[in-house]
Amino acid sequence: MxxxxxxxxxxxxxxxxxxxxxxxxxxxxxxxxxxxxxxxxxxxxxxxxxxxxxxxxxxxxxxxxxxxxxxxxxxxxxxxxxxxxxxxxxxxxxxxxxxxxxxxxxxxxxxxxxxxxLKELDISDYNLKIIPNALGCLPSLEVLDLSKNNFENLPDGSCVFPPSFSGLASFKALNISDCNLKTIPNVLGGLPLLEFLDLSENDFSNLLDGNCVLPPSFSCLSSLKFLKLINCNLRDGSIPKDLSCLSSLKELDLTGNKITHLPAQCVANLSLLSTLHLSYCPKLKYLSNLPPNL
The missing domain is CATH 3.80.10 (Leucine-rich repeat, LRR (right-handed beta-alpha superhelix))
Structure with missing residues (x-):
């Protein structure tokens, strides 16, 4: 009919x-x-x-x-x-x-x-409030752009990333800049092949004094080459004391933050680090123990 x-x-x-x-x-x-x-x-x-x-x-x-x-x-x-x-x-x-x-x-x-x-997915500026659990059903996904969404945060300031997210075995690049994040999700440490991570334009100023912006799970990101934390309201104490676990890191961008210095051993052992961005950090006073390639 x-x-x-x-x-x-x-x-x-x-x-x-x-x-x-x-x-x-x-x-x-x-x-x-x-x-x-x-x-x-x-x-x-x-x-x-x-x-x-x-x-x-x-x-x-x-x-x-x-x-x-x-x-x-x-x-x-x-x-x-x-x-x-x-x-x-x-x-x-x-x-x-x-x-x-x-x-x-x-x-x-x-x-x-x-x-x-599917290997690349751009869902930036998509008005997402939560991360769809179905993203974990993309075994071939390598590049994901989630930027400019407005994710909801739990009362403790954390954002819910589904457990399936860590099952993206081929994942290499993630952009979650400008997403209203208050903390960095621990589940991101379950992406061992991740090479590029952009967390810029998220406000991490509500971290308790002495709390590091990067969760402990980041110690597993030995393939990470590019890390961007631009304009994240980072201050002294929120930068990790030692980033040597990110042994493949080539570029670290901390532009536009409120730090006065980097911890003494923060980047000292990053032998591959060739670019360190610290522009527009008006409180920056000194740097020490920089790796040889800088």
């Missing part, structure tokens, strides 16, 4: 509100026949196939709200655009390594659970 009503909407497939047959979907997308009348695309097939879709094939479907693809589709031209109207995306065996930027989805778990080969 419902399909009959849709078929009566127009003889032109590209001007119907819903499309579900493989032939119609191929015709509309490969021929750029899509219009702002299409709201739902549902493709299900047991046969893998190569789709001759252009990288911007969805760009004219301004009203597309639901895109569900339950089959193996090879996209030789890639995918650079999805409409901003899209709210629900479920794509079985998603063939690419990243999603087009600025896809604001309501149904986050379906998106994640079907994109097991």
């Amino acid at each position: 419902g399909r009959s009503i849709v078929l009566e909407e127009s003889k032109d497939v590209g001007k119907r509100s819903r499309i579900w047959s493989r032939e119609d979907i191929d015709h509309v997308i490969s021929k750029n026949k899509g219009s702002d009348l299409i709201e739902v695309i549902y493709l299900q097939s047991s046969i893998p196939y190569k789709a001759n879709w252009g990288s911007e094939a969805f760009s004219s479907m301004w009203s597309l709200r639901i895109l569900i693809i339950l089959c193996n589709v090879y996209l030789p031209h890639g995918l650079t655009c999805l409409p901003s109207s899209l709210k629900i995306l479920e794509w079985q065996a998603y063939p690419l390594q990243s999603l087009p930027h600025r896809v604001h989805l309501l149904a986050f778990p379906p998106l994640i659970s079907s994109l097991a080969s």
Whole structure:
């Protein structure tokens, strides 16, 4: 009954509100026949196939709200655009390594659970309040941008990162700058391959005197090469006394903080450290025991 009503909407497939047959979907997308009348695309097939879709094939479907693809589709031209109207995306065996930027989805778990080969994910400025547990279902994920979200904090100031987060075995780069963090989540220490971490623009000034900004679990981050703590309201006592556990660290950025000095052994044993940023630290008085590469 419902399909009959849709078929009566127009003889032109590209001007119907819903499309579900493989032939119609191929015709509309490969021929750029899509219009702002299409709201739902549902493709299900047991046969893998190569789709001759252009990288911007969805760009004219301004009203597309639901895109569900339950089959193996090879996209030789890639995918650079999805409409901003899209709210629900479920794509079985998603063939690419990243999603087009600025896809604001309501149904986050379906998106994640079907994109097991995804390597890069940008969900910055996404108005997230919590970290989705489904992120732990991305075994191939290497790069994640969570910046400019507004995460909720527990009464003790901590932010809840799901335990599954530490299961991201391939994880190499994380940006959680400007996310309203009050403390650094301990679970981040469970990412042994992490090479880049940006925690800038979070206010850590509420740490108790003498409490280090980096949790004890960071002693496991021996692969970390770049650490950014820009404008975090750090002061004396919040900088670790010894960062030698971060044996691969090449760049440390402490720009815009309120420290007067670095602890004597803070960076002394970081033999690979070649860049130390301390610009706009107006209270800085002296530095000592710097490693030889600085």
